[in-house]
Amino acid sequence: MSSPVLSPETFETVVVAGVGLIGGSVALGLRERMLSRHIIGLDASAGALEEALALGVIDEARTAPGEWLRSADLVVLAVPVKVLTSLARSLAPYLAPGALITDVGSVKTGIAAEFEALGVRAFVPGHPMTGSERGGVANASAGLLENAVWVLTPTERTPLTALSRMRRLVEQLGAAPVVMPPDAHDKLVATVSHLPYLASLALTHMVARDERLSLLAAGGFRDLTRVASGDPRMSRDMVVENKVALREALHSFSRQLAHLADTLDDPEELLLAASEGKRTRDNLPVVKRSLLPPKYDLVVAVPDKPNQIGAITRILGEASINIKDIEVLAIREHGGAIRLGLEEAGDVDRAAALLRQEGYATRNRG
Template sequence: MSFLFEQMTVIGVGLIGGSLARAARQRGLVCRFVGAGRGAPNLERALALGVVDRVERDHRLAVRDSDLVVVGTPVQAGIEVVRNILPEMSPGAVLTDVGSVKGPFVRAVEGMDLRQVRFVGGHPIAGTERSGVEASFPELFENRRTILTPTQKTDPKALQALKSLWEGVGAQVDLLNPEAHDRILADISHLPHLIAYALVDSALEGEGLPYAAGGFRDFTRIASSSPEMWREICLDNRNALLASLDAFEARLAALRRMVEGGDGPGMEGVFRRAKEGRDGWLKDKGWA
């Protein structure tokens, strides 16, 4: 059998890294899998579940002889991981990540002495509010988008190999520069998480939470995501997130003025435009 990669090392075998390993194994895209991380229980569980074939606590040992290394840690930790593993990586190996913020990570890694390691930033736009390897499943990326963020320094063959891997696990692959990626994700992911956390936090101070039902549950589902992870994402993408917050606050202020002024037609116009836009988006996605 011909594989895209002979050995994949996943550093941070959680929901995303674990799901990628499961999917690549199921589709016959990679031959062998190595899991790495600092938490022994999670690694042992990844081994027991058959997500990986071998585990290592030492990242440097984990990447030896691997022709693909996937970094699945928060951005700042990932930068240090890459700095640590580069001397042990095989010449020509492909290095990628799955982080939600691309600019700081791409700039930091491309500023290192990569030698002959070929780096391509990546971000699968898929996930759930659950975390850890036990939450992983091979269908996670099917009919979802994965964004790769090549630069002028990116090796074309490495880019094509990663594109084939992600398409092989069912994803639609788009190419964006890192800064454009971060602006878009601030609007559609990072800001919504911030709002969900703030809304639940506000509700906890009132008396209405016991009466909340399905609408509140659905709107705030992502507030059950990892607080530690989202703290890091918001700080790593702070400039783009602040711009998104400014734009959102301006729209919210406009709605407040409509409420104060009794501007029913104005409010209905905003609501109708939002409803029609969301309904069209759901239809395009095949979710309606």
């Protein structure tokens, strides 16, 4: 059984502004680990909010900022980077002084400067390095954040207490926090994220202009161009917002391609380049998500009383529900939460019903 290193912080009210793939995943992560008691979704799309409510991702829906925001003690900005700064300006007048504010945008310099200009001090810019070609809240999952690198980019004015709270939250969501300045993040992401997107576009355009190429484009080509399947508008906005750093990365990439072109006349030099490429690629870290599929997991709120885990396992054992794994997710003053990994998908609903009859609060893993 594992337990968290740091005691988690419970947020009474969380606002997730933008209930798409990442915003929805953050909301589900907060739910799963019982780090929030009430989650409000803020989105201009009534359809997205209705879907999020129906899926149990949020508890309440709002389509516009207002005085209601003052109740929030955590605000997560999860809208496309193009509208991040305008959203920041619309929210700033309503934010409570003690609220922790963060975002999940893939470009950090602009939003960090905007919040500083607005005088919002407890803002910690962030970027979870995760995602999927399938967007929307319907594809959100708490597991999307697990073991992902989550970059935090504080500025000189970011309070250390806010950064500490954000680091703790990231860890409790199952991700790995990495801290660096906003401009350093943007330069690095230009190479490892935005440049591959443009390279994918270039390759797919070459195939689109010659039907014979499309007949031969097999698995390797599909893997290499996977990121071209992302939302075109969001991807466009992402690279445009980081165009200064991206142009530098493109120049470096062009030099690398030119060097490789020169090695075509020198097989030994090309072999050295290929060997270096293989070593680098093979040594890249593999992000492993949950060992158990989300649908087999059940999260249970545990009151601060003796032998609670024993009581829970007894209840399920008497019903012949096999528990494959138990993980302590949260430890708080008045109780905590555990995750039960169950053997069968159908066991989740049965276990939840049995435990609720005994007075335990439960949530299916999102």
